Amino acid sequence: MLYLLDASIFLFRGWFALPDSITTAAGEPANAFRGFATTLVDLLPETGGQPLLICFDESLSSSFRNEIDPDYKANRELPPPELECQFRWARTLSEALGLPVLASDYFEADDLMASAARLARDQALPITLISRDKDLAQLLRPGDYFWEGPGKAARDRDAVAERFGFPPERMADYLALVGDPVDNIPGVPGIGAKTAARLFSLYSDLDALYADLDGLLEHGLRGAARLRERLQAHREVAFRARALTRLRDDAPLPFDALPPRGPVDPSALNELDRLVGLGRANRRKLGLAHA
Incomplete structure (x- = not known):
């Protein structure tokens, strides 16, 4: 150990x-x-x-x-x-x-x-x-x-x-969505802890999520259409945040x-x-x- x-x-x-x-x-x-x-x-x-x-x-x-x-x-x-x-x-x-x-x-x-x-x-x-x-x-x-x-x-x-x-190895992807105010890292507006955790119980990482934005409509997520719009609009923010939170x-x-x-x-x-x-x-x- x-x-x-x-x-x-x-x-x-x-x-x-x-x-x-x-x-x-x-x-x-x-x-x-x-x-x-x-x-x-x-x-x-x-x-x-x-x-x-x-x-x-x-x-x-x-x-x-x-x-x-x-x-x-x-x-x-x-x-x-x-x-x-x-x-x-x-x-x-x-x-x-x-x-x-x-x-x-x-x-x-x-x-x-x-x-x-x-x-x-x-x-x-x-x-x-x-x-x-x-x-x-x-x-x-x-x-x-x-x-x-x-x-x-x-x-x-x-x-x-x-x-x-969600699996802990997805923490950087999770923080890419919710942000980290302690480190001054913005996330995707309107996505909170529960929604992000749900997403990464479904997707392996941020890349897989963005590759299947249309598929969000098939998972029974509340407000899936609005969620997809937010993710599309703030793609650059999310990937920059992951570059900051990934070790x-x-x-x-x-x-x-x-x-x-x-x-x-x-x-x-x-x-x-x-x-x-x-x-x-x-x-x-x-x-x-x-x-």
Whole structure:
């Protein structure tokens, strides 16, 4: 099993959920880092020593998707400096724990996870995606799992399909119709979640749907004629949206085979704890001397 951690999700969760009173010895905000650290430390025993890759976003305004659509994620503010430094600390923690780190200024973390997943499949390894980002569901195949992190139950591909109402590998096509406001991706006006899920329970992907627009009238869909008109009128929007939501698995990786976990560096952990603070519970779980 290959475990793939979407680091940004857990950093932002800590940033918004944990109090500002969590600071470094110098008084700098450390709540995002603390939330990430707690998640990562709790993951270590639950992943049983299997390969675990930590994937970071460094392409917040420079990914290949900005070349497809300059307005991609234009609604998002860049992280403030006090959050940027916490991303660096999270990377330092991951490396001190002997965990390989992936980051790119051209590919997003999701694409890095997709590329590592491709490598795992080449080695006949299933994957577990550790995230709360539904976009990643498109990577799931039989034998894979989607896991929202410690304390949550991992869901297999079939459970995810039941939740969404369509096979998870069709997620990019689904988002091409409904859009994704979080990433400033418009969809086809008038097509909501239920209609899109119904369509991709009938069609294998966006290409198959557009190849059979006349056939929509034969499936008993409410308002099929109007639906066909909307799809025809917004074809370009839908295919551009899919180009933005579909994950790429061709990101260059710094290895040809999945790397095992490296040795833990207690000295680096103690130094990071001294500068930033890991928290008493995390120090104890890591077996640091001054826990």
